[in-house]
Amino acid sequence: MANTPQFGFFHGTPGTQSLRPHDGRRSNLSLLLQSLYDEPQLTRADLARKTGLTKVTISDLVTELIEDGLILETGLSTTIRTGKPAVTLAVRDDTSDIIALDLAHPDRFRGGVLSLRGESRAEEVVSLDGELGDKALEAILDLIGRCIARATQPILGIGVGSPGIVDAEGTVIAAPRFNWADVKLQTIIAHRFHLPTVVQNDANVAVLGERAFGQAGPDVIRIQIARGVGAGLMLAGSLVLGATAAAGEIAHVVIEHQGSLCTCGKHGCLETWIAEPVLRARLDADSADRTAILQEAGRRLGIALSPIVGVLDIPEIIIGAPEGLIDESFLDACSQLITERTHTDFRRDITLKTSSLGDEAVLLGAVSLVLRTTLGVS
Numbered sequence: 001m002a003n004t005p006q007f008g009f010f011h012g013t014p015g016t017q018s019l020r021p022h023d024g025r026r027s028n029l030s031l032l033l034q035s036l037y038d039e040p041q042l043t044r045a046d047l048a049r050k051t052g053l054t055k056v057t058i059s060d061l062v063t064e065l066i067e068d069g070l071i072l073e074t075g076l077s078t079t080i081r082t083g084k085p086a087v088t089l090a091v092r093d094d095t096s097d098i099i100a101l102d103l104a105h106p107d108r109f110r111g112g113v114l115s116l117r118g119e120s121r122a123e124e125v126v127s128l129d130g131e132l133g134d135k136a137l138e139a140i141l142d143l144i145g146r147c148i149a150r151a152t153q154p155i156l157g158i159g160v161g162s163p164g165i166v167d168a169e170g171t172v173i174a175a176p177r178f179n180w181a182d183v184k185l186q187t188i189i190a191h192r193f194h195l196p197t198v199v200q201n202d203a204n205v206a207v208l209g210e211r212a213f214g215q216a217g218p219d220v221i222r223i224q225i226a227r228g229v230g231a232g233l234m235l236a237g238s239l240v241l242g243a244t245a246a247a248g249e250i251a252h253v254v255i256e257h258q259g260s261l262c263t264c265g266k267h268g269c270l271e272t273w274i275a276e277p278v279l280r281a282r283l284d285a286d287s288a289d290r291t292a293i294l295q296e297a298g299r300r301l302g303i304a305l306s307p308i309v310g311v312l313d314i315p316e317i318i319i320g321a322p323e324g325l326i327d328e329s330f331l332d333a334c335s336q337l338i339t340e341r342t343h344t345d346f347r348r349d350i351t352l353k354t355s356s357l358g359d360e361a362v363l364l365g366a367v368s369l370v371l372r373t374t375l376g377v378s
Helices: 024-038 044-051 055-067 133-150 185-193 202-213 276-285 287-312 328-342 358-375
Strands: 071-076 087-091 097-102 108-114 120-127 155-162 172-175 180-183 197-201 220-225 229-235 316-320 351-354
Touching: 024 044, 024 055, 024 071, 024 087, 024 358, 044 055, 044 087, 055 071, 097 133, 097 358, 108 133, 108 358, 120 133, 133 155, 133 180, 133 185, 155 185, 155 202, 155 358, 185 197, 197 202, 197 358, 202 220, 202 229, 202 316, 202 358, 220 287, 229 287, 276 287, 287 328, 316 328, 328 351
Parallel strands: 097 155, 155 197, 220 316, 316 351
Antiparallel strands: 071 087, 097 108, 108 120, 172 180, 220 229
């Protein structure tokens, strides 16, 4: 089932759908959806107080959202007030599916059919055997087709987290792992399946997942330790892409001028210390010194992050890593070094922790990506 719900939010060509900032009605619709997404069981009067919109406007917008199948009346309010009990409202998650893709794994592509609340309804996996270029692209399109075939509701959109540098239009500027350069992945997918599509870097998508489903704050950086090392950065709840879409590309920041040779040609890049294959090789070579190795790796990450924390006043850092790769010794060493290098009387201590989303961060972030793009809900 690949029908697009006709919610009146979309405009433009496939793959470029977004809310029109100048369209006040659409902005108000998104405001109501965001309010109910954050806090279910509000009444029309609650929404008027929360948003500042008039009761007449709220009534009109609620009617439209109910007709579009986005919200529903759920019962009567238990709040004691004069007059008859008011009707409560909630966002529906049974009338739309979202297709989410995680392309970050070294040996497979993951795809899922998820609800608007991030609940998994179906999952598909395509194993990789070193596919590059067009073969990798065809594997992605095949995976999307499989996911669409398993959807049971109209599809709100397709969200994709891809390795590499990805610009705001969903073009993969560079992804050496797939031998891609300037691949218009968002446009290709949207035109193949005629569905709203949004593509972003996998680390950026993961930090959206942390914000929407992992209780992360509005100012947060999420580090992803995998085959490589990446970071997603949010400030005031907005994703930071950078002037050339390369914000968060910290893997090849030099932290040790006389360090090991990196695949990029420089010496002492962060990736030569904490990328999963490198770190596992160090641990396998000297398992007796596991704690010391992880502490040193944590300090190396702290060296790279300290200037970012100092300049941007980031209060929260989340680490995503394969299960069992890092432990508290890594986290403590990283946190201590950052504190040593950035602490002042006015800067509070940072919160540094591992992700609570585990392997689902990119898929959930892809759901958030679609919600933000199509409905203005974050």
